[in-house]
Amino acid sequence: MSDGIKQAVIESLKQIKGPDLEGNIVSLGLVSDVFVSDGRVAFSITVPAARAQELEPLRQAAEKVVKEVDGVENAMVALTAERAPGAARNTPPAPKPAPRPAQRAPEEQAADKPGVPGIKHIIAVASGKGGVGKSTTTANLALGMAANGLKVGVLDADIYGPSVPRLFNVSGRPETVSGRVLKPLEGYGIKVMSMGFMVEEETPMIWRGPMVISALTQMLREVAWGDLDVLVVDMPPGTGDAQLTMAQQVPLAGAVIVSTPQDLALIDARKGLNMFKRVDVPVLGIIENMSYFMCPDCGSRHDIFGHGGARAEAERLGVPFLGEIPLTMKIRETSDAGTPIVVSDPEGPVAAIYKTIAGEVVATIENAATSTDRVAPKIVFD
Numbered sequence: 001m002s003d004g005i006k007q008a009v010i011e012s013l014k015q016i017k018g019p020d021l022e023g024n025i026v027s028l029g030l031v032s033d034v035f036v037s038d039g040r041v042a043f044s045i046t047v048p049a050a051r052a053q054e055l056e057p058l059r060q061a062a063e064k065v066v067k068e069v070d071g072v073e074n075a076m077v078a079l080t081a082e083r084a085p086g087a088a089r090n091t092p093p094a095p096k097p098a099p100r101p102a103q104r105a106p107e108e109q110a111a112d113k114p115g116v117p118g119i120k121h122i123i124a125v126a127s128g129k130g131g132v133g134k135s136t137t138t139a140n141l142a143l144g145m146a147a148n149g150l151k152v153g154v155l156d157a158d159i160y161g162p163s164v165p166r167l168f169n170v171s172g173r174p175e176t177v178s179g180r181v182l183k184p185l186e187g188y189g190i191k192v193m194s195m196g197f198m199v200e201e202e203t204p205m206i207w208r209g210p211m212v213i214s215a216l217t218q219m220l221r222e223v224a225w226g227d228l229d230v231l232v233v234d235m236p237p238g239t240g241d242a243q244l245t246m247a248q249q250v251p252l253a254g255a256v257i258v259s260t261p262q263d264l265a266l267i268d269a270r271k272g273l274n275m276f277k278r279v280d281v282p283v284l285g286i287i288e289n290m291s292y293f294m295c296p297d298c299g300s301r302h303d304i305f306g307h308g309g310a311r312a313e314a315e316r317l318g319v320p321f322l323g324e325i326p327l328t329m330k331i332r333e334t335s336d337a338g339t340p341i342v343v344s345d346p347e348g349p350v351a352a353i354y355k356t357i358a359g360e361v362v363a364t365i366e367n368a369a370t371s372t373d374r375v376a377p378k379i380v381f382d
Contacts (some may be wrong), residue, residue, distance in 0.1 A: 044080040047080075063077040182223050
């Protein structure tokens with residue numbers, strides 16, 4: 001059955017013209033191997049990195065025709081600039097940093113960024129682009145920290161596309177404690193605050209920068225968080241107003257960067273990493289999400305989007321590599337159902353990966369906080 005669907009998918013993709021309207025993406029060899037499992041299809045399309053944004057409609061067209069194939073329930077399609085195995089990667093060397101004033105001591109930086117009463121550490125989970133599984137990673141990392149015995153909260157800073165309410169299966173309006181102070185909602189023992197609690201899920205947010213900044217400030221500082229060991233902030237993708245507001249006005253203990261293995265995602269991940277560097281926020285490490293696909297039918301491993309790109313990038317930039325999260329249907333299904341895999345399958349192998357990464361992140365920020373010299377983890381550019 002899967003072989004029949006796979007062949008039908010390949011035939012349908014022959015309808016999609018190549019990047020320059022010559023031939024089709026199949027005949028041009030741009031489509032990776034197609035994987036089919038229980039009606040779900042996954043593959044990538046190789047395009048030049050410089051044309052990624054321009055060719056997004058090509059990806060959408062491919063996804064659309066595949067979803068119309070009989071027997072296909074869902075499709076996961078990504079653009080990638082990943083080379084074929086064994087091909088040269090012509091990766092540019094890390095850029096030389098421009099001369100800059102000496103970095104101020106962490107104590108001086110913290111004085112400019114008042115903390116939030118009751119919260120011991122605040123960390124950001126960020127990505128340079130959308131679609132890399134950042135919010136799912138945020139939820140499972142937070143749950144992994146809670147499983148390790150910590151008091152944890154999650155702030156959904158994605159004003160335009162809040163997804164934390166669905167991930168934690170929480171809905172309703174926050175109660176007012178006093179004045180403008182709101183009581184956070186709670187899911188699986190995690191305190192949660194999100195713009196998704198304030199507006200209907202289908203309501204578009206058409207806000208300019210000052211309104212976004214005001215909303216983020218209120219959700220951070222006018223919420224009765226109580227005593228928390230860690231507040232995990234799910235940052236919106238990119239490097240815009242929301243990201244800069246959090247980085248410049250909040251005493252972040254550090255940031256975790258989420259990327260997928262392919263070159264296109266890594267290009268954007270570098271932007272996010274460099275933003276935190278410019279505002280003196282330590283980068284705690286990089287996570288490679290959707291690192292590899294484990295076929296549930298045959299048990300074999302497939303590198304649909306390439307593999308190892310985030311690890312190589314972490315080594316190149318001199319930041320920790322925190323680990324690889326596999327691409328599994330179970331992660332997506334549990335996330336969509338509001339039962340993240342760390343709570344729905346707490347003893348499973350994927351939950352163990354999230355818990356291990358969560359432990360490493362917490363250990364890093366705890367060690368930095370108790371270090372006598374209080375030197376933040378450094379980003380080294382060769």
